[in-house]
Amino acid sequence: MITMAGKSIRRWWALFALPTFAAFIIGFLVPFILGVYLSFCKFTTVTDAHVVGLRNYRVALQDKEFWHAMGYTTAFTIVTTIIINVVAFAIAYMLTKAFKGTNVFRSVFFMPNLIGGIILGYVWLLLLNGVLAHWARSITYSSTYGFWGMVMLLCWQQIGYMMIIYVAGLQSLPTDVIEAAEVDGANGRQRLFNVIIPLMMPSITVCTFLTITNGFKMYDQNLALTNGAPSNTSELVALNIYRTFYGRIGFEGVGQAKAVVFFIIVAVVALIQNRLTSSKEVEA
Structure with missing residues (x-):
């Protein structure tokens, strides 16, 4: 038997999961992807980055x-x-x-x-x-x-x-x-x-x-x-x-x-x- 609380969770689970999911995307996934991209770039700030290929990896x-x-x-x-x-x-x-x-x-x-x-x-x-x-x-x-x-x-x-x-x-x-x-x-x-x-x-x-x-x-x-x-x-x-x-x-x-x-x-x-x-x- 499904309780009222169970029905509410099934209906609104996405709303409760959204803050954690958004924090994961903003705090981990986006910086990680951006970091991988920047590893192929020469930059001092994110806005002036330009791709230099594998040069950074060769030097590293x-x-x-x-x-x-x-x-x-x-x-x-x-x-x-x-x-x-x-x-x-x-x-x-x-x-x-x-x-x-x-x-x-x-x-x-x-x-x-x-x-x-x-x-x-x-x-x-x-x-x-x-x-x-x-x-x-x-x-x-x-x-x-x-x-x-x-x-x-x-x-x-x-x-x-x-x-x-x-x-x-x-x-x-x-x-x-x-x-x-x-x-x-x-x-x-x-x-x-x-x-x-x-x-x-x-x-x-x-x-x-x-x-x-x-x-x-x-x-x-x-x-x-x-x-x-x-x-x-x-x-x-x-x-x-x-x-x-x-x-x-x-x-x-x-x-x-x-x-x-x-x-x-x-x-x-x-x-x-x-x-x-x-x-x-x-x-x-």
């Missing part, structure tokens, strides 16, 4: 700093994805056990995610420089210091968020399957690796996707913590694109071409990751 793909930033970002993303997901899952697994203060611990771990990235970058810059000052070093002294500084920052910020997703996944697991494994004589380690983790693959898929995309597109923390120093060697791709677009007159089109190349690479990596992890999902 020949930029050694761009490919250094891409390799640096790839290594950064791999390290942070592994650390964040392993630690977040371990914390979530512990916090789903019955003991006092569980909610307090969850809140404490989640709180860093509420702080803006640019603020976190400057806070960690002060903290890390305070620690490294003992060896008369700065976080901007070498790309190695900058790399591990950014790893620590992003992990500290993201672990709590991923932990919440893993907690939700663990709490929704079918208890009868786990109890059956326990009755069959499986120990804690066997239950974790042979029962719980396979059933947690949907949550792992989501968290892995988020950490990979967050790692690749990180910008504000990189800007605040190292700003690419020394000599742009600690520069992630997003910062390299920004510096190309806004820091070099006449290179706006090259920066836009880099952004398109970057989008394609991240999209392909995300799709491959999603396919690989989704294929390992099992039904309870």
Whole structure:
């Protein structure tokens, strides 16, 4: 039986969907299409753009700093994805056990995610420089210091968020399957690796996707913590694109071409990751 509310929704659904659809078109689709077009143009503003073909892409793909930033970002993303997901899952697994203060611990771990990235970058810059000052070093002294500084920052910020997703996944697991494994004589380690983790693959898929995309597109923390120093060697791709677009007159089109190349690479990596992890999902 269809209720009055159901009839109203069926009749006026388009009106309710229109604001969201319009926001998607205006805020994402139009800028994306325009950005792809501008990547084939030489311009300083949108109104004076003129097509130059593949010139921007040739310049972008020949930029050694761009490919250094891409390799640096790839290594950064791999390290942070592994650390964040392993630690977040371990914390979530512990916090789903019955003991006092569980909610307090969850809140404490989640709180860093509420702080803006640019603020976190400057806070960690002060903290890390305070620690490294003992060896008369700065976080901007070498790309190695900058790399591990950014790893620590992003992990500290993201672990709590991923932990919440893993907690939700663990709490929704079918208890009868786990109890059956326990009755069959499986120990804690066997239950974790042979029962719980396979059933947690949907949550792992989501968290892995988020950490990979967050790692690749990180910008504000990189800007605040190292700003690419020394000599742009600690520069992630997003910062390299920004510096190309806004820091070099006449290179706006090259920066836009880099952004398109970057989008394609991240999209392909995300799709491959999603396919690989989704294929390992099992039904309870």
